[in-house]
Amino acid sequence: KNVSLANSNISSGINAEYGVTYGISIAEHDNEGRVITAEYENFYLVNVYVPNSGQKTVRLPYRREWNTDFLAYCQNLDSKKPLIVAGDLNVAHSEIDLANPKTNTKNSGFTPEEREDFTKWLDSGFVDSFRHFYPDKTGAYSFWTYMSNARARNIGWRIDYFVVSERFMGRIAASEIREKVLGSDHCPIMLLLANPGKDLKNEEGVGGGENKKKNEVENDKNVEKKNEVVNKNEIENEADEKDSTVNNGDEGDKEVEKENEENVEPVNDEISEKKNIEGGNR
Numbered sequence: 003k004n005v006s007l008a009n010s011n012i013s014s015g016i017n018a019e020y021g022v023t024y025g026i027s028i029a030e031h032d033n034e035g036r037v038i039t040a041e042y043e044n045f046y047l048v049n050v051y052v053p054n055s056g057q058k059t060v061r062l063p064y065r066r067e068w069n070t071d072f073l074a075y076c077q078n079l080d081s082k083k084p085l086i087v088a089g090d091l092n093v094a095h096s097e098i099d100l101a102n103p104k105t106n107t108k109n110s111g112f113t114p115e116e117r118e119d120f121t122k123w124l125d126s127g128f129v130d131s132f133r134h135f136y137p138d139k140t141g142a143y144s145f146w147t148y149m150s151n152a153r154a155r156n157i158g159w160r161i162d163y164f165v166v167s168e169r170f171m172g173r174i175a176a177s178e179i180r181e182k183v184l185g186s187d188h189c190p191i192m193l194l195l196a197n198p199g200k201d202l203k204n205e206e207g208v209g210g211g212e213n214k215k216k217n218e219v220e221n222d223k224n225v226e227k228k229n230e231v232v233n234k235n236e237i238e239n240e241a242d243e244k245d246s247t248v249n250n251g252d253e254g255d256k257e258v259e260k261e262n263e264e265n266v267e268p269v270n271d272e273i274s275e276k277k278n279i280e281g282g283n284r
Contacts, residue, residue: 019043026075031068046085052092055110069119084170091163095120098140099160131164131177144179145188164193
């Protein structure tokens with residue numbers, strides 16, 4: 003499937019920072035080789051090809067088992083760090099996601115059961131990133147059958163997704179469908195990450211609420227401490243000035259005048275010397 007993840011740090015050919023795993027540790031599913039997970043410092047990237055329910059939905063019972071087990075797998079990862087799930091999910095979630103919803107309610111990919119399972123997934127703290135940016139866009143599809151000139155007529159389905167942990171959406175700059183790219187019955191989809199390497203531990207939702215409040219309290223304390231030091235210094239300086247004035251009296255004034263005269267003299271010498279040079283006296 004044509005899926006691309008674009009940013010300055012991640013591209014085709016660059017290995018995951020913390021390793022790659024295959025499957026979801028359930029043999030019944032892993033025998034079909036449908037899941038690859040790459041772990042990065044601040045998130046997981048899960049590439050998946052969800053089972054099709056088959057002609058006349060003969061595999062729908064198995065598909066529902068898969069849905070349950072894969073959701074549990076994603077939730078387990080999400081408990082550690084955010085994740086991005088990318089791939090062919092073989093479901094058009096809403097009527098807006100396919101050209102002919104009324105005639106496909108009993109067909110694989112648009113059964114009430116498959117759509118309900120996908121809704122449960124989204125209700126578990128995950129976001130359909132494309133619909134986040136384009137909630138009402140129609141005619142946006144990623145798959146067209148080769149039959150009946152469907153692509154030219156844009157009779158398609160949107161079944162390829164980037165599903166993202168809700169708390170990671172602040173890092174998502176764009177989610178796009180490249181419908182003009184030919185070469186398959188699917189077209190590429192693209193997710194653009196903004197600053198993906200930023201540490202999320204100080205963000206809301208990743209232990210961030212507590213850390214953020216803790217940092218705010220510490221900052222407030224530091225500001226108060228600095229203000230106390232400044233106020234103390236100001237009071238001491240004022241006291242020193244008063245003592246100096248009382249003790250010195252007229253003599254202090256004379257010394258100040260003398261000091262001012264001494265400070266002015268070099269400036270006057272420079273001015274005089276400058277005038278001489280300008281007048282030709284060297």
